[in-house]
Every structure is written in structure tokens, then in C-alpha cells.
Amino acid sequence: MWIRKRRGWEISESAATPEHVFRGRRRFLRGAAGLALAPALLACEKEAGAQGDGELAEVDPSAGLYPFERNARYELDRELTPEADATSYNNYYEFGTSKNIVKAAQKLPIRPWALTIEGMVEQPLTIDIDDLMKRMPLEERLYRHRCVEAWAMAVPWSGFPLAALVELAKPASDAKFLRFESFLMPEVADGQSEPWYPWPYVEGLTLAEATNELAFMVTGMYGKPAPKQNGAPLRLALPWKYGFKSSKGIQRIVFTAEQPVGLWQAIQGSEYGFYANVNPAFAHPRWSQESERLLGSGDRVPTQIYNGYGEFVAQLYPDQNDRRYFY
Amino acid sequence: MYPWLDRSGRVSGLKLSVFLALLLPGAWIAVAWAFATPDPAAGGLIAGAVTSATDAMPVTKALHEIGLWTVRFLILTLAITPLRRLAAWPALVQIRRMVGVAAFAYAAAHFFLYVVQQNYRFGFVASEIVLRFYLALGFVTLLGLSVLALTSTDRAMRRLGGKTWQRLHYLVYPFTALGLWHFFLQSKIDVSEPVLMSGLFIWLMLYRLAYRWNGEKSLALWHLLTLACASGALAMAGEWAWYEAMTTLGGSRVFAANFSLAAGLRPAWWVLIAGLAMALLKLIADHGWGRNRAAARTRAAA
Numbered sequence: 001m002w003i004r005k006r007r008g009w010e011i012s013e014s015a016a017t018p019e020h021v022f023r024g025r026r027r028f029l030r031g032a033a034g035l036a037l038a039p040a041l042l043a044c045e046k047e048a049g050a051q052g053d054g055e056l057a058e059v060d061p062s063a064g065l066y067p068f069e070r071n072a073r074y075e076l077d078r079e080l081t082p083e084a085d086a087t088s089y090n091n092y093y094e095f096g097t098s099k100n101i102v103k104a105a106q107k108l109p110i111r112p113w114a115l116t117i118e119g120m121v122e123q124p125l126t127i128d129i130d131d132l133m134k135r136m137p138l139e140e141r142l143y144r145h146r147c148v149e150a151w152a153m154a155v156p157w158s159g160f161p162l163a164a165l166v167e168l169a170k171p172a173s174d175a176k177f178l179r180f181e182s183f184l185m186p187e188v189a190d191g192q193s194e195p196w197y198p199w200p201y202v203e204g205l206t207l208a209e210a211t212n213e214l215a216f217m218v219t220g221m222y223g224k225p226a227p228k229q230n231g232a233p234l235r236l237a238l239p240w241k242y243g244f245k246s247s248k249g250i251q252r253i254v255f256t257a258e259q260p261v262g263l264w265q266a267i268q269g270s271e272y273g274f275y276a277n278v279n280p281a282f283a284h285p286r287w288s289q290e291s292e293r294l295l296g297s298g299d300r301v302p303t304q305i306y307n308g309y310g311e312f313v314a315q316l317y318p319d320q321n322d323r324r325y326f327y
Numbered sequence: 328m329y330p331w332l333d334r335s336g337r338v339s340g341l342k343l344s345v346f347l348a349l350l351l352p353g354a355w356i357a358v359a360w361a362f363a364t365p366d367p368a369a370g371g372l373i374a375g376a377v378t379s380a381t382d383a384m385p386v387t388k389a390l391h392e393i394g395l396w397t398v399r400f401l402i403l404t405l406a407i408t409p410l411r412r413l414a415a416w417p418a419l420v421q422i423r424r425m426v427g428v429a430a431f432a433y434a435a436a437h438f439f440l441y442v443v444q445q446n447y448r449f450g451f452v453a454s455e456i457v458l459r460f461y462l463a464l465g466f467v468t469l470l471g472l473s474v475l476a477l478t479s480t481d482r483a484m485r486r487l488g489g490k491t492w493q494r495l496h497y498l499v500y501p502f503t504a505l506g507l508w509h510f511f512l513q514s515k516i517d518v519s520e521p522v523l524m525s526g527l528f529i530w531l532m533l534y535r536l537a538y539r540w541n542g543e544k545s546l547a548l549w550h551l552l553t554l555a556c557a558s559g560a561l562a563m564a565g566e567w568a569w570y571e572a573m574t575t576l577g578g579s580r581v582f583a584a585n586f587s588l589a590a591g592l593r594p595a596w597w598v599l600i601a602g603l604a605m606a607l608l609k610l611i612a613d614h615g616w617g618r619n620r621a622a623a624r625t626r627a628a629a
């Protein structure tokens with residue numbers, strides 16, 4: 001909205017290319033680019049510095065790893081959503097309140113990108129995303145995705161099970177929850193310059209949820225690195241929960257004994273809760289959750305409890321009639 | 328009688344241009360929808376030129392934009408009388424009915440788009456309107472606006488007679504308030520635009536009260552300055568109260584943002600600026616073109 005849009009030119013050059021990004025590029029250039037390529041890349045590095053992350057962002061160092069092998073265990077009952085739809089209709093409040101944040105999101109620097117794991121763990125660690133990918137069992141899964149706003153899509157995600165990451169971290173015996181914190185970069189993310197939201201984006205899971213086989217850390221989609229608007233370089237896919245639980249741009253995972261308060265829960269707790277499992281029987285205060293509109297075709301299909309993943313997760317929740325688990 | 332003709336049946340430049348301007352947002356939204364494509368390359372040149380947005384859910388987008396224009400046109404309808412008086416431009420009254428009817432037409436299109444978004448499940452739409460308070464508010468507003476639009480033909484106006492017609496059409500104030508309430512309630516969290524529109528609505532209502540209180544004589548500059556400050560302050564207080572009462576976030580953080588430019592000028596300041604612009608308009612009209620117009624009229628008469 002025009003009230004608080006910041007123009008591109010209002011962002012200083014140094015803010016548009018944070019120093020660590022610049023250093024990251026250098027490292028990348030030294031490592032990956034052959035001598036013949038280097039001059040051309042250097043030329044566009046200058047450009048990128050002036051425009052805020054330009055062409056170089058396209059060269060994802062993990063691109064060569066894709067596509068990952070598909071895990072056939074997770075089947076769809078519907079067509080995959082066209083890639084162009086899934087990558088152009090995005091809720092990502094860090095970059096604005098409309099669905100059309102593709103352009104704004106391109107300013108996010110995604111390399112280097114470190115993930116920090118801390119809190120109640122045996123082995124707190126900070127690990128570079130590309131190193132992390134080398135240590136994780138990479139695979140592709142086809143999942144349905146159900147937004148709390150009653151639209152849905154079906155996406156081939158690439159990534160690794162969250163359980164593998166939990167195993168790496170070795171949680172202490174009294175850790176009960178995981179808190180996921182996304183990036184905080186108001187200098188590139190216009191939405192974060194709205195000072196009243198308690199940024200960064202926070203979401204949470206119980207340890208049992210996080211180690212459920214469905215919980216998936218995403219690095220890519222459609223057999224490629226994920227685009228920035230979809231949460232690159234690291235996001236969650238929790239197909240039995242409403243979409244807002246699947247944080248994007250994750251930088252920190254904290255193991256704790258206290259139930260985390262998600263950003264949406266913090267600002268509108270009556271509408272968005274901690275569990276947020278999909279359930280057509282519990283309406284959002286302003287709309288029915290009985291059906292969902294498919295991105296792309298616009299077809300309407302009935303919504304299923306746990307988004308159809310009950311066989312995997314129903315045992316996590318003691319009471320199907322308790323609203324606490326379903327908003 | 329066509330909306331672009333004046334009383335004597337001649338084409339009026341003012342009415343014709345306003346008529347076309349009122350069609351413009353709708354036409355723009357329709358074209359953007361027609362060319363909506365998630366893939367900018369596939370949409371080609373036209374899509375690139377008319378839509379900044381690529382869109383996988385064009386119906387929802389059009390629904391929202393038409394809703395916004397409905398409220399804007401309602402506010403504009405209510406602004407015409409003060410504008411006419413402050414700018415000393417009596418001819419403006421000719422376009423008031425047209426803008427109001429356009430607001431109704433947009434509201435009807437907005438409702439139709441909701442039916443499309445719900446894949447034409449009429450029974451479901453009816454039950455949603457009953458179940459969801461904000462939809463019930465929208466529906467009552469739409470019914471109210473349709474009564475006002477239906478009684479706005481020349482024939483209906485003649486049949487009702489000026490006094491009755493006027494009394495009936497005072498209902499546009501409560502209906503606008505209901506529409507604004509619907510606007511607030513449908514927001515996910517950000518109520519900047521509803522606050523802006525409601526702040527303008529507050530100015531328009533305060534103006535009318537002040538005009539009455541002043542014995543229906545033109546308001547002085549200091550009246551208008553007071554109105555501007557009062558509506559800005561009410562908008563700011565209202566925004567605080569909304570977040571305080573309706574969200575877990577609370578009001579104080581948003582209130583504090585009024586005094587920082589980090590996120591741009593907050594809506595209450597725009598309300599103040601709009602109020603000051605009305606005062607400025609009066610100042611200019613009194614000293615500049617008001618006199619020129621009066622002179623022109625005398626010349627024309629002579």
C-alpha cells in the first residue's frame with residue numbers, strides 16, 4: 001500500500017549489498033568460477049552492487065545438486081500446481097502484505113546463509129547452508145499445501161527430513177519445543193520496516209511434531225533451488241498444518257522447554273494458534289474451512305482433516321474435537 | 328436520460344469526464360483480470376503493460392480491488408457537498424448522484440465476484456452471509472445502497488419529491504459507516520487503509536455537523552483548521568483503539584509508529600493533510616478563483 005512503501009532508491013547502496021553478501025560472492029568467485037568466466041562475473045558483480053542483488057543471485061551454488069531423488073511414499077490425489085502459479089502467489093509479509101511480492105523478495109541475500117541451532121541441545125552449532133545440504137539425506141516429496149486463507153496447492157519440494165536435523169542437534173532430554181526464527185533484515189525487507197510487527201517471523205513445533213516423518217526442511221522446489229519468494233534458502237513444509245506454520249527464510253532453530261509464540265499468534269492470537277492443524281470442521285472466525293480453492297485451476301475441492309495426512313500425524317493430537325489443535 | 332447530459336439535454340463536459348473517470352478503475356481491473364497470468368512471458372506485451380502483477384488468483388484480486396473502489400467512491404460521494412461549498416463551485420452537485428450510483432455498481436460487482444470466488448455455490452454464499460458477521464454487514468450495506476440507487480432515477484426522484492428523497496438519502500451516512508466496519512473486520516491485521524478511509528469519513532461528518540451548528544453559513548478558516556486536527560486526532564485514537572481491542576498485538580506499538588517515519592506517514596497524518604487541503608481550498612477559492620468566477624458570472628449576466 002502506498003502509505004508506507006519504500007522506494008528502491010531510498011535504500012542506500014551499502015544496505016542493498018550487506019558486507020557479508022559481498023564477501024560471500026568473493027568466496028564463490030574464487031571457488032567456483034573458472035578463470036575464463038571470472039571477468040564477466042566480476043563485471044556483473046559491480047552491477048549487482050549498485051542494483052541490490054542482481055544477476056549473481058541466480059547462480060545458486062547448490063544448483064548442481066538438483067533434482068533430488070523422489071521419495072515415492074508421499075502421493076498426491078491431485079495434479080501438481082503449475083510452477084508459475086506456485087512461485088508467483090506468495091504470502092511473505094516480510095516483503096509486503098499483497099500476494100505479489102516476487103520482485104520485492106529478490107533483494108534478500110541468500111548466500112552465504114548460516115543456520116544456527118541452539119538452546120537445549122548437546123551440540124549448538126552454526127552451519128553454512130551448503131555444508132548442511134552435504135550432510136543431510138536429500139530427497140524430493142510431493143506434498144499438498146493448504147493456506148489458512150482457504151487456497152491450496154500441490155508442490156514437489158526438495159529438501160531433507162527435519163528429523164535428520166534434530167538428530168544432528170541432539171536435543172537435551174528436557175527440550176520439548178523447537179522455535180524457528182527467520183531472518184531479520186529491515187534494510188532489504190520492506191515489510192520489516194513496519195516497526196509494530198514483532199519481527200523476525202517466529203514459528204514453533206513440539207519435538208514430537210518435528211520428528212514426525214512428514215516434517216520437511218525445504219531447500220528447493222520443482223527440481224531446482226527454491227526461489228526467494230518461496231522461502232529460499234531454507235523453509236519448512238508441514239503439509240498437515242496451515243501454511244503460515246511453514247516458516248520461510250529460516251536462520252535459527254532454538255530448542256526450548258517453553259511453547260514458542262508464533263508471529264501470527266502474537267499479533268492475532270484469536271485467529272492463529274500454535275497447532276494450526278488443518279480441519280474443515282473448525283471455521284476461521286471469518287470464513288469456512290470446509291473447502292479450498294486450487295491455485296491455478298481455481299477448482300474447489302473439499303478440505304480434509306490434517307489436510308489428508310491423518311495416517312501420519314493423527315496420533316500426535318489427543319482430541320479431534322478440541323479447537324485448540326485446529327486454528 | 329444519459330448520465331453525461333445536463334438538465335437541458337446537452338452533453339456536459341464535466342459530467343462526461345466524471346462518468347468516464349468512474350468507469351476507469353473497473354475497466355482497469357477487468358483488463359488486468361483478462362490478461363492475468365502467472366507467467367509474465369506468456370502474457371506478452373499487453374499483460375506486461377497493464378498489470379504490474381502476475382496473478383494466480385485473479386478473482387480474489389479483483390474482489391479486493393473493487394471493494395476498495397466501492398469505499399473510495401462512497402467517500403467521494405460524501406465529499407462533493409463540502410467541495411462544492413468550499414470551492415464555491417455549485418455545478419459540482421450535478422455529479423453527486425452519478426458518483427453515488429457508481430459506488431453501488433462497484434459494490435454489486437464486488438458481491439458478484441465473491442459469488443464467483445465461491446464457485447457459484449449460492450446456498451453456501453447465503454449461509455456464509457448469515458454466519459460471518461462481516462459478510463452480513465457487507466450484505467446489509469449492499470441492500471441499503473441498492474435502495475438508494477434505485478430511488479436515484481429521475482422518475483423516482485420526481486415521484487418522491489425533494490424533501491422525502493433527501494431524507495431517505497441521508498441513509499448514505501450510516502450505510503457508509505457499515506461498509507467501513509466491514510472493511511475493518513475483513514482485514515487480516517493491517518487496518519491502515521480502513522483507518523485512512525474512516526478518518527476521511529469522520530472529517531466529512533464533522534464538517535456537516537459544524538455547518539449545521541454554524542447556522543448553515545460557510546465555515547471560517549479556523550473552523551476548518553479545527554476540523555482537520557480533530558479528524559486526524561480521532562483517526563489516530565481510533566487506530567490505537569482498534570489494535571488495542573481487536574488484536575493481540577495491542578495499540579501502543581502502532582500508535583508509536585505515528586511518530587516515526589520508518590514506515591512512511593501513517594494514515595492519521597494523511598487525514599490531517601486532507602483536512603488542511605480543504606482549508607487551503609477555501610482560502611484559494613475565497614481569494615482567487617471565487618472572485619474570478621463571480622466576476623465572470625456578472626460579466627455573463629451583463
Ligand code: HEM
Pocket residue numbers: 390391392394395396397398401434437438441462464465466467468469503505506507509510513520
Ligand atoms: C454482500 C455483500 C458483500 C460481500 C459478500 C462482501 C465480501 C467481501 C469479501 C469476501 C472480502 C475479502 C475478505 C478477505 O479476503 O478476507 C471483502 C473485502 C472488502 N469489501 Fe466487501 N463484501 C460485500 C459488500 C461490501 C460493500 C457494500 C462494501 C463497501 C461499502 C465492501 C467493501 C469491501 C472492502 C473495502 C474490502 C477490502 C478490500 C481490500 O482491502 O483488499 N464490501 N468483501
